[in-house]
Amino acid sequence: MSTEKQLYTVSIYTENNIGLLNRISAIFQRRHINIESLNTSPSEIEGVSKFTIVVNMDEVNIKKILGQIEKQVEVIKAYYHNLDDIIYQISGLFKIKSELLFEERQIQNIIKESNARIVTVNKDFFILEKSGKKEEIVTLYNQLSKFGIMQYTRSGLIAVTKEEMKISELLETYNN
Amino acid sequence: METQTIKDINKTTKATERISGSEAIVRSLIEEGTEIIYGYPGGAIMPVYDELYKYQGKIHHVLTRHEQGATHSAQGYARISGKVGVAIATSGPGATNLITGIADAQIDSTPMVCITGQVFSHLLGSDAFQETDIVGISTPVTKWNCQVTKASDIPAAIAKAFYIAKSGRPGPVLIDITKDAQIDELDFFYEKCTQVRSYNPIPKTDASSLKAAAEIINKAKKPLIVWGQGVILSEAEAQLKAVIEKADIPAAWTILGASAIPTSHPLNVGMVGMHGNYAPNKLTNECDVLIAIGMRFDDRVTGSLSTYAKQAKVIHFEIDPAEVDKNVKTDVAVLGDAKASLELLLPLLNEVKHTDWLQEFKDLYEIEYEKVIKNDLYPTKEGITMGEVLKEINIQSKGEAAIVSDVGQHQMIACRYADFNVTKSNITSGGLGTMGFGLPAAIGAKMAAPEREVVSISGDGGYQMTIQELGTIFQQKAAVKVVVLNNDFLGMVRQWQQLFFDKRYASTEMVNPNFVAIAEGYYIKAKKVTKREELADAVAEMMASKEAYFLEVCVEKEDNVFPMIPTGASVSDIRLE
Numbered sequence: 001m002s003t004e005k006q007l008y009t010v011s012i013y014t015e016n017n018i019g020l021l022n023r024i025s026a027i028f029q030r031r032h033i034n035i036e037s038l039n040t041s042p043s044e045i046e047g048v049s050k051f052t053i054v055v056n057m058d059e060v061n062i063k064k065i066l067g068q069i070e071k072q073v074e075v076i077k078a079y080y081h082n083l084d085d086i087i088y089q090i091s092g093l094f095k096i097k098s099e100l101l102f103e104e105r106q107i108q109n110i111i112k113e114s115n116a117r118i119v120t121v122n123k124d125f126f127i128l129e130k131s132g133k134k135e136e137i138v139t140l141y142n143q144l145s146k147f148g149i150m151q152y153t154r155s156g157l158i159a160v161t162k163e164e165m166k167i168s169e170l171l172e173t174y175n176n
Numbered sequence: 177m178e179t180q181t182i183k184d185i186n187k188t189t190k191a192t193e194r195i196s197g198s199e200a201i202v203r204s205l206i207e208e209g210t211e212i213i214y215g216y217p218g219g220a221i222m223p224v225y226d227e228l229y230k231y232q233g234k235i236h237h238v239l240t241r242h243e244q245g246a247t248h249s250a251q252g253y254a255r256i257s258g259k260v261g262v263a264i265a266t267s268g269p270g271a272t273n274l275i276t277g278i279a280d281a282q283i284d285s286t287p288m289v290c291i292t293g294q295v296f297s298h299l300l301g302s303d304a305f306q307e308t309d310i311v312g313i314s315t316p317v318t319k320w321n322c323q324v325t326k327a328s329d330i331p332a333a334i335a336k337a338f339y340i341a342k343s344g345r346p347g348p349v350l351i352d353i354t355k356d357a358q359i360d361e362l363d364f365f366y367e368k369c370t371q372v373r374s375y376n377p378i379p380k381t382d383a384s385s386l387k388a389a390a391e392i393i394n395k396a397k398k399p400l401i402v403w404g405q406g407v408i409l410s411e412a413e414a415q416l417k418a419v420i421e422k423a424d425i426p427a428a429w430t431i432l433g434a435s436a437i438p439t440s441h442p443l444n445v446g447m448v449g450m451h452g453n454y455a456p457n458k459l460t461n462e463c464d465v466l467i468a469i470g471m472r473f474d475d476r477v478t479g480s481l482s483t484y485a486k487q488a489k490v491i492h493f494e495i496d497p498a499e500v501d502k503n504v505k506t507d508v509a510v511l512g513d514a515k516a517s518l519e520l521l522l523p524l525l526n527e528v529k530h531t532d533w534l535q536e537f538k539d540l541y542e543i544e545y546e547k548v549i550k551n552d553l554y555p556t557k558e559g560i561t562m563g564e565v566l567k568e569i570n571i572q573s574k575g576e577a578a579i580v581s582d583v584g585q586h587q588m589i590a591c592r593y594a595d596f597n598v599t600k601s602n603i604t605s606g607g608l609g610t611m612g613f614g615l616p617a618a619i620g621a622k623m624a625a626p627e628r629e630v631v632s633i634s635g636d637g638g639y640q641m642t643i644q645e646l647g648t649i650f651q652q653k654a655a656v657k658v659v660v661l662n663n664d665f666l667g668m669v670r671q672w673q674q675l676f677f678d679k680r681y682a683s684t685e686m687v688n689p690n691f692v693a694i695a696e697g698y699y700i701k702a703k704k705v706t707k708r709e710e711l712a713d714a715v716a717e718m719m720a721s722k723e724a725y726f727l728e729v730c731v732e733k734e735d736n737v738f739p740m741i742p743t744g745a746s747v748s749d750i751r752l753e
Contacts (some may be wrong), residue, residue, distance in 0.1 A: 019323075022312060026316045030316065064498070064502055067498030067500075068498050071497075071498045073319065073372060074372075074374050075374060076374040171374075
C-alpha cells in the first residue's frame, strides 16, 4: 500500500442529515488533515446524499479515515479513489470588465482556445465559466489575471467513478 | 441540506394517545425498560421533570449533585447491568456538564442515552438564555446525536437512540429536545427501533477468516490471548473460557476486560499495559500468535507500536471494522460479535497443551511477585500500601465485590490486586482517564445491582472532583462503600514527576480537608485508618455495614506503581522498579 501522499477523492453516501457534515469534517479536523475541497449533493438514489471530499493523504491513512467515516451511523458507505479511477470536473467562474472583451482581442482568443463559456454579458462585466481539471482552470486564471479579474471562484471537485458503486444493493442488504 | 426528521416512524395503525412531548419522553423511557435515570433539573427541561413527578412510581429519578455525576452514575449503571444508562439535564451549562461523561462513555463503549432540554425552537441561534449548541459540542464524542424540535418526532428519536446506544459497539447518544417540543402535543405510540437503514451494527462474520484464524491458532506453539471489554459487552465470558481451556491458551486482559474470566483461573495471566503484569507484557513479544478479542490496542496497552508483537501473527476478533489495522496490523481479522465468533471458533480448535509456554508465565510471575507484589501486599515498612487495602477488601468480599475505581495510582493498584470472581466487576474509566468518575459511577452501579457489594476506591485527588455526590449517596440511601486511599498527593502525576521530572513536584501535593468530617456532614458513617493494625478491622466493619460507609486510609505518601512501561517504550522494557 502506498505510503506516498497523493490526492484522493472520498465519496460518501449518506442519509440526508443536518449534523452529518459536522460529524464528517470533525473526523478530518481531529487528525489535522486539510480538506482540499468538499461538495455535497443529492446522489443517484432518492433520499441519499453524496459527499465528495478531496484530500492529500497516503493510502494507509485514508483507509483508516474511511473506517472512521463508515462508523458514523448515518453513513451508508464510503469509498476512496485516486484521480485516475474517477471522472471528475471542477468549475471556475470569472467576472471580468466588459470593456476588456472589446479592447483586448487576446481575451477573445483565450476564451475560444480554452473552451470557456460566456454565461452572461452586460455593459459592466461578463461572466466566464470553465469546467475541467483544476490545471485547466488555473491556466485560464493565469491567462486572464494579467488583464484584471473582478471576481474569481472555483468549485469543489465533483466526480463519478469508473467502477460501479452498488449503493442500492447495499441498502437492500442492510434492510434484510 | 434539509432539517432532519426522524424517518423511521412506523406507519402502523396502532391506537394512539394525545399527550405532551414531555410525557412522551417519560413514557418512551419506560417503554425502553428504564427504571432509573440520573439528572439535574433546570429551565429548559422542566416540563419533563413535571412528568417525572407524575410517573415517579414507574421511573425513579436520581438527583445527582452535578450533571457530570449524572453521566458517571448512568455509566456505572450501564457497566454493571449491561443495560442502557440514562442521564438527563437542562440546556446550556446543564448540557455542557454532561460532556466529560459522554466522552468517557464514547471511548469506553458504554451504552448511554442523554437527554437535554433546549430553548424554544424559535430562539435557536439567537444566543438565548442557557442556549448552547450541544448537538455541535457533543458531535465528536457521541455515537449519534440529534435535535428534536417537533413533539411528534420524540418517540422515534428515543427509540432510535436506545437502539444505537446498545447495539453493535455500544456508545453514548444525545438527544436535544427543544422546550416547545416538550410542551406541544402529539399522538403517542411507541415502537422499538430494530434497524436504521444506514447502520450495520454487527458486521457479518466471515467463515473463511474464522477458519484461517483456527488454523493459525492450532499451529501455534506460544499463543497468547489478550481480551478486552468486548468480551463483557457481548457477554462472551463462557465462550472465552471454553476457548482458552480447550486450546490451553494463556489469556491476559486489558483494564476494561478485567473480570470476564475469574482472577483465580489458572489460564488468567493478568493485565497487559503500562502498569499491567510482568509476564503478559514481556511475553507479548515472545508469543508466536497474538489473539486479540474485543480490544483496540490502545497505546497504554501496546507501548511503542514499532516494537509490539512484531514476531507474532496477529488475529483480531472485533465488532468495529474501524479498529482493525488501526494501530496493529493484523494477519487475520474476524469481524463480528465476540460471543458468536468464539462459539464458532471453539469446534475448529484442537485440544492441546502448552505446558512449557505456561511455565514461562509462571516463572515471570515469580519474579514480579518477589520484586513487586510481595512488597505491595505484605509490606514490611511502616506505611500502609494501597495493595494491602485491596488485599483486605478481597478477604472480606471473597472477590465478589464490584470494584469501582477512579483514576490514578489507586486505580492501577485496584485493577492489579482486586480479585474479580464475578464478571462486570471492574468499573473504571479506562480510555478517557476521568478523575472523578469513581464515586458517582459507584452510585449508579449500586442502584443497578443492589444485591451486589459495590466498593468505590478513589484517591484523594479524584475523590474531590466529584465529592459532592456524597449528597446523592445520602439522599438515595445508596449503600456504597467509599474508600479513599489518601497519600496527600496526586500520586500518579507525582510518580511521573519523580521518574521523569527530577522530583519537581509541581502542584501535586494536596493539603486535604478532614474527609471523615465531610462524610459525616452527609450523615455517612466514616472512619479513618492511619495504622496497619487498624486496617483489617476497619475494612471488615465497612464491608459488614448495611449502609453507606466511608473509609479513609492514609497510605505511604511516595509509593510508586510498578511494573511500569514508560511512555513510548516497548512492552519488553517493562520496569519492575
